[in-house]
Amino acid sequence: MRSLILTAVARIFFAIMLAGSVWVLLRGHNEPGGGFIGGLVGAAGFATLMLAAGVETARRTLVLHPVVVMGLGLALAFVSGVPGIVTDASFLTHQWGSLAGVKLGTTIVFDLGVYMVVVGGVLSFMFRLYEEDPA
Amino acid sequence: MDLSTVLLVSLAGSIAAPFVVARTGAAGGWIAAALPAALFAYFFAQIGAVGVAPIVDVVSWVPSLGIDLTFRLDGFSLLFALLITGIGTFVTLYASSYMSGKPPFARAQFLFYILMFMTAMLATVSADNLVSLFVFWEMTSLLSFLLVGFQSEDEKARKAALQSLLVTAGGGLALLAGIILIGVEAGTFSLAAITANPAPVLESPLLPAIVACVLIGAFTKSAQFPFHFWLPNAMKAPTPASAYLHSATMVKLGVYLLARLDPVFAGAPWVGATLVAFGGLTMLIAAVQALRAIELKAVLAYSTVASLGTLVMLIGLDGPVSSVAVVGFILAHALYKATLFFCAGIVIHATHETRLRALGGLAKLLPLTAAATVLASFSMAGLPPFIGFISKEYLFEAKLESSLDTIAVIIGVLVNAVMVAVAGVLALKPFFGRAKKPFEVEHGEQPGMIVGPILLAVTGVAFGLVPSLVAYALITPAAIAIAGAPFEVSFKLWHGFTPMLALSGLVVALGVTLAWFWDPIHVALRRRRAFDEVFLDRGYDLVLDRTMALARWSTKVLQNGDLRIYAAVVSASVTGLLAYGLLVGEGPLLPAVAGEPVRPYLLVVCALIVAGCVVAAAVPSLVSAIVAVGLSGYGLALVFLLNGGPDLALTQFSVETLFVVIVMAVLLKLPIVARSSRTRGERWLDGAVSAAFAACVLVATLWIAAKPFNPELTEYFAVTSVPEGFGRNVVNVILVDFRALDTFGEIAVVAFAALGAWALLRTGASAKRPRKEV
16 A cells, blocks of 8 residues: 555655644644644654555654653653752642743643653554554 | 651661671671661660650641641550560561571562561551551551562462451551541541540541441451451461561551550440450450461461450450550560560471471470570460569459459450460470470571570560569550550559459469360360351452452453443443433423524534434444544534634544544454444444433533533633743643643553553564564
């Protein structure tokens, strides 16, 4: 079911979708979007690549194993709550500061964690489902 | 030093000790024993201060729920702390000698469990907050599970460990319920505050429930009838662990808690009567079983059960003397029972013989052990001048003074006579009796193993000869702590010619007779199989078997592997509940909803959704059904979008897209041409369940829409979103900031669900093509 056109276009699609997912992730705090939706879009991007260029290519592009991505995401979300313990004695109370006039908070770390859990979670079994099965 | 710091030291030491032991070989035990010894020294130094006023240390934990790590050391806690650390020192020494033949890892592991167990025990007896007490209480259950099942290659040990965990942790759950009820009624979880003002608990209509829950918790922990069976099985633990569990520690926790709550429950006389009844029954059963037991450790275990029954009975008795008797007996019992277990361990270690009747003539081979056993068992028999004698005098005095004297005294005389017999047989037979076969002693008496029993046995004599050593420093503060009010305590050896002395004489005479005819009585009782039926763990096995049978049955019926059945059962149950709720609810079934006029384009979208649903239910082809479901999904996303929920719509679109991709993957693995697995009738049934579900949800939605909308939360989030969360997208701010912990929990669930699915697919794949990873 490999289509030459699809394969050729897929990489461009993938790049656009991945960029879009990151954009959705980052704008999430003020506009519709956020880690969860971004993660779903990102997973859809990888799914496109997988359908067009094969599971192995998609796996290589992700670099890390999806389960590892998921675990890292969970760890990131946890870590984002730690500064709150130090300053407010309360886990997951987000801290804010500004860098070069842009307000930045630990929420972005948290959202990135959500993003990674969703991407890793979806891809962990999607890759497995599409894997070539000689048997 | 604060109490919390001391406990932290104990914890840190317990964690560090195994590393030390694993590296230092034979001397490791002596180094590890420094920890409990140092703790003992600390608690010993507190005797003076505690005699004046309890030491209190508060560490904030969950103050909003009234749950704090409050540690409070009064006379009673101090007595326990001294026993736990003192006997803990000898147990540590003994254990490293006892396990010296084992590989270093096993030794270190065992010592780690023992020291952690000690820490948990210390925390439990010094906890003032009932919730934190419960947490430590359950820690002791877990650690005793690990200790009992330490020889995990032995199936019986595993079974006994599981049994002790199921019984004690199960009882722990009841205790938790009781604690929460007490907290709700009293308005505080502080033990000290509750005992100081027991009225709210006593006058509560929930008192019977509270008492039942607490008693189940205490009875399971302290092996009272009908939960007495687990303790003798728990002797499958290595002997140092049995010595610890039985003498000073875990099994006494139930007694500890009952004694603590005694000032509260004293206001309800039926609680005391219940305690006397269960304690008495436990004593009698244990006495019969002690006479029937074959193995050395089993005899000791049943005598422990009898002692625990005695303590429960004493707590149930009224009168101030009973608290002196409780305290005295706890001290005396800990001293002699630890010694006896240690000695039994030495005998078993040296001879590899566990049956009491096979042992004999060991006095020449193990002279120090024989001496310690004789001293300890004389204390157990309640002979002067041992501390066991004084405590037994108090025991009888408490019974005579109580309003429930007759029954208590009769049971007391009978059971104590058996204890005298047990003591006599234990002390005399293995060491001075004729041996059935000649024994060769393999290890002899190693210093680490013998020092504990000797010192403990001698302490028992010293406290008996000079009771003033403990009377003012330990017994009085402890007795006052559990009686709840100060009173004069006399704890001395000679009381003059009293009724108690006469009863003691009677007990000894009966006991000696029993010991004399031990063999024929033992054989006769063993022949009565009926005792096995009534007294052993048949009930436990029955409950366990029935539970497993129920699980198998429900698995067969509900988890039969057919996804259609799962979905149907879940949908039908939810529908039933919803329908029930809607039918019994107030108001008209179909309320009139006032609101904006219906927009025509929404109607079109809704028609699309409905069409998708109908097609999905009707078509036999799987692919068509999936397309139809997708149609409904996208339609729903449109509804969200048109009603001002862009976040939801975006999510729904993404999910629908991914869903199609995933289903395609599944279809790739399925046969291309497959007939629909459902028959026509089944399809109608599924359709009916779905339609009923939809109808219920529709009605419920109408109900919700008919309720006046409460804009409080909306306004709150709209106002606070930017200043406190620095974001204009309220949905996202709620997700990542206001309710971040919820989100964290949810992504954890997502992660674990994905991990589960991944692992399932992985096993499926690897079964087909072995050893190809990633």
